[in-house]
Amino acid sequence: MKISVEAIQPEKQTKHCLVIGVYSNQALTGSAKAIDKQCGGYLTKLLKNGAFDAKAGETLPLYHLANGEFEHLLLVGCGEADKITPMVFRKIVTGAIKGLVSSKTAKAICYLSEVTVGKETLAFNVRQITETAFEAIYRFEQFKSKKSDSIALKELIIHLSDESEKAACKKALNEGLAIAAGVAYTKDLGNMPSNICTPTYLAKEAEALAKAYPSIKVNVLEEKDMQKLGMGALLGVSQGSDEPAKLICLEYQGGNKKTAPIALIGKGVTFDTGGNSIKPADSMVGMKYDMCGAASVLGTMKALAELKLAINVVGVIPAVENMPGGKAYKPEDILTSMSGKTIEVISTDAEGRLALCDAMTYAERYKPASVITIATLTGAVVIGLGFHATGLLSNHEPLAKSLLKAGLASNDRAWQLPLWEEYQEQIKSPFADMANTGGRTAGTITAGCFLSRFAENYHWAHLDVAGTAAMMMGTNERKATGRPVPMLVQYLIDHAT
Incomplete structure (x- = not known):
């Protein structure tokens, strides 16, 4: 799986799967707000109707939003915004990656990097997403006569929410890949x-x-x-x-x-x-x-x-x-x-x-x-x-x-x-x-x-x-x-x- 980091505005990425975080109090992350606006408040209505609890690590796939403008969104529950520890963040990312694998998604853009994890930096989030993504797809099947289906996910792009942090995030990505x-x-x-x-x-x-x-x-x-x-x-x-x-x-x-x-x-x-x-x-x-x-x-x-x-x-x-x-x-x-x-x-x-x-x-x-x-x-x-x-x-x-x-x-x-x-x-x-x-x-x-x-x-x-x-x-x-x-x-x- 190829992982990279770059700044990508969600409202312009309509043809790829977008991994978007939402909170359990019905609050939206920055990227979720941008998409919600473009969809006429659809995400806000969905959360208010109780269709998604947004507990940490829970996922909800959505297809063909805004008259088909967004082909695939993966909503990822982040739990309570002020209670996201590093371990909770890994749980959130794990849920997201497993959701992508089960939906047989080939390419996704991950906006979970914008989630606030205590006092941790954006670079910390990038490295944790990278490490956790590989953790979530790890398999050991060398001795099984019947293997699991191959994983369709081949590319994950991590959104760079702050251009000033680009060098630190690139370094964090390389460290995450090596680890x-x-x-x-x-x-x-x-x-x-x-x-x-x-x-x-x-x-x-x-x-x-x-x-x-x-x-x-x-x-x-x-x-x-x-x-x-x-x-x-x-x-x-x-x-x-x-x-x-x-x-x-x-x-x-x-x-x-x-x-x-x-x-x-x-x-x-x-x-x-x-x-x-x-x-x-x-x-x-x-x-x-x-x-x-x-x-x-x-x-x-x-x-x-x-x-x-x-x-x-x-x-x-x-x-x-x-x-x-x-x-x-x-x-x-x-x-x-x-x-x-x-x-x-x-x-x-x-x-x-x-x-x-x-x-x-x-x-x-x-x-x-x-x-x-x-x-x-x-x-x-x-x-x-x-x-x-x-x-x-x-x-x-x-x-x-x-x-x-x-x-x-x-x-x-x-x-x-x-x-x-x-x-x-x-x-x-x-x-x-x-x-x-x-x-x-x-x-x-x-x-x-x-x-x-x-x-x-x-x-x-x-x-x-x-x-x-x-x-x-x-x-x-x-x-x-x-x-x-x-x-x-x-x-x-x-x-x-």
Whole structure:
């Protein structure tokens, strides 16, 4: 689908579908007023007669208005004008795009950019429309023998309601297109079944990304390389699987060679049975999504390359399977990490932090300005924050605030949790330097405490995306979301020179 932004007066566009916003109190947006005037007050009468409630996201298609002068209008409900938040705005746009798809519209002009979303800018609206449009038409049907009908919508023009904002809106459009591409790629990887999306598959995807974008370089470490480096924690997780582990390292160089990179480290557990601390059958469904941290790193790198941002970024992905069996690691085993620190395994189902910790130590060789780990790390974060906010922990308050700010700007929000010293007590072990779990209480925080012990040499933040990167439960409800790619890309945009 092609998306562009330009100033187009609605009353002159009679042959294309016009996407027009109206409010639940019967008020009209600017473009709706112009069309209403040309139609002799038809829209006003329609709303007064109660034919359309205009609740947020509801749509009403109208055909051949004003004696056929307007061939097709799609009225889109915006709800109450003073209660449109960024999330409500996405709901409005989603409703509009789905309405266009169901009506098999090929080309549409979208005037929802003129809707006031709190104190947000026109450029914000343009980027959100762009990202949401691709979100609304996303499908994953690679393994279905019967595909859905192809989507007729091929072109969407976003109305530029203020010519003075043209440069900012063009920039927002390009950012939205890049983020949408990164999100879709992340979702594709997440939705892939684990019998195909193995650590080797992820490594090949990284290599394909480097082939497609000259600004990206990739290096894949095999298990023998990791053994030489002493990555006992990562290899401990992998030892029960027939699938070999991979440490996938990507480098994007868009800035000065002397500028320290930002490192993104994504958990890549391509399937998590829980290992010998095996999960119940119902809890195992959805565990193909345990590599969504890795997928988000690849998706972010793709978006970076599309935008050609002037910044240096490193991506590190510890890719493993966590399987039970006679060769698998066990509770009370003690593993020696690459850092030399020893870890007593209390639960083999707390494997993500073991894979991450060696990747975090490995990342030190890049001398990063900051490090962000991304992982579907704990079920506890879902209990605490649900499916709306990503959990954030950090050893550096300015880094945490920058990520929170990026989350708000991108509509991909996070919530910071404490990383107080008192919580470190919970991961003490009588036999090793630390235990890999701290019990049920404060599970997300104690997982952060564990990772913080491998981040002593740099500024670090952790994003626990167990509740936001995918809907892992249910049957038809399961799907990857592509988060936190929008937040990560916004953070990198903010720090690009």
